[in-house]
Amino acid sequence: MEEDFEGDLSEESNLKRAERRKEDRVVRKIVYVLTIGILIVAGVLAISGYNYVSAGLKPLDRNDKKLVQVEVPSGSSNRQIGDILEDGDVIRDGMVFNFYTKFKNLTNFQAGYYQFSPNMTLDQISKELQQGGSAEPLDDASKLTIPEGYDVDQIASLVAKKTDFKKDDFIKVIKDEKFFDQLKAQYPDLLTDAGNAKDVRYRLEGYLFPATYNVHKSKSLEDLVTQMVDTTNQVLGPYYSKIKEKGMTVQEVMTLASLVEKEGVTQSDRKNIAQVFFNRIATGMPLQSDISILYALGEHKEFVYNKDLEVDSPYNLYKNTGYGPGPFDNPSQEAILAVLEPTDNDYVYFVADISTGKVYYAKTYEEHMELVEKYVNKDK
Numbered sequence: 403m404e405e406d407f408e409g410d411l412s413e414e415s416n417l418k419r420a421e422r423r424k425e426d427r428v429v430r431k432i433v434y435v436l437t438i439g440i441l442i443v444a445g446v447l448a449i450s451g452y453n454y455v456s457a458g459l460k461p462l463d464r465n466d467k468k469l470v471q472v473e474v475p476s477g478s479s480n481r482q483i484g485d486i487l488e489d490g491d492v493i494r495d496g497m498v499f500n501f502y503t504k505f506k507n508l509t510n511f512q513a514g515y516y517q518f519s520p521n522m523t524l525d526q527i528s529k530e531l532q533q534g535g536s537a538e539p540l541d542d543a544s545k546l547t548i549p550e551g552y553d554v555d556q557i558a559s560l561v562a563k564k565t566d567f568k569k570d571d572f573i574k575v576i577k578d579e580k581f582f583d584q585l586k587a588q589y590p591d592l593l594t595d596a597g598n599a600k601d602v603r604y605r606l607e608g609y610l611f612p613a614t615y616n617v618h619k620s621k622s623l624e625d626l627v628t629q630m631v632d633t634t635n636q637v638l639g640p641y642y643s644k645i646k647e648k649g650m651t652v653q654e655v656m657t658l659a660s661l662v663e664k665e666g667v668t669q670s671d672r673k674n675i676a677q678v679f680f681n682r683i684a685t686g687m688p689l690q691s692d693i694s695i696l697y698a699l700g701e702h703k704e705f706v707y708n709k710d711l712e713v714d715s716p717y718n719l720y721k722n723t724g725y726g727p728g729p730f731d732n733p734s735q736e737a738i739l740a741v742l743e744p745t746d747n748d749y750v751y752f753v754a755d756i757s758t759g760k761v762y763y764a765k766t767y768e769e770h771m772e773l774v775e776k777y778v779n780k781d782k
Contacts, residue, residue, distance in 0.1 A: 462520035550734040595653035608729025659733035672740035694719035
């Protein structure tokens, strides 16, 4: 009897274990299916979120140049500004704008009236917001965009083309020593060194920041130039102490930045080229920048010839050592930062491949000439 009972119990236990194993397999299948389902849903959400953010980062309409006027009230947060831009059909999504500006640590947006277009990037819009808007509506204003690396003569031509002002009148304001002294008193940290410079063509060369400005018909050329100088001062404001720590003058920084602006395309190259110039100055070598020759000649052309190197001018940095009298154009913030934060190297030569724009560096003249033959004279 006992043996029969134990056998029955053993069989019953086996059946229960078998049932539990079946249940475990079912549970595992269910968990597996649920896990896969959750992963698929998470993947779909991630892709959807990525596409959503990517779309929000792009211009609303690359082909739409129509100007839209918006007002940013005083004290507006980045999120509120994003909503204003979205409501004005300037950007795709205000929340993405808010996240973008926080990720990029973009602050100091100014109140005022602005004119934006749907083809502008979030970066372009942010830069204008940092520069400040107008205290009055912009119905009677036109937008003037100064490209990076433009010199005074090029800016004067652009002003004449885009506004009702004349080129000669712009140049006259730039040359006005009394007006310069007023600006220097207003921006002493920025312009004192420029005021002490010798043999400069234009004292304000280098200090007319490349950006987009609203030109009111009711405003004067002095107002426009002051706005450009004020923007330069805002950009340089955080770096005045660093300039002193480096033992440089503002004029030297802006001069070197104006060369770096034209010599380098990528920020990596700009930082390397800035150090090359510092290395040359340290050893007493002339900077030998073609940009200086073109400025000395007062020309804008693609090639510099040997005869051009003989031009008699303090701006000729093939003949003269050091920085030269002053800036050769009006550099961007990136070029200025490249001078203040160069990449450490021991190169004293560089040359760019004329077909690709890639820059190659050398420590000796022999290495440099090999690179010139390989990347510049290859098609001659």
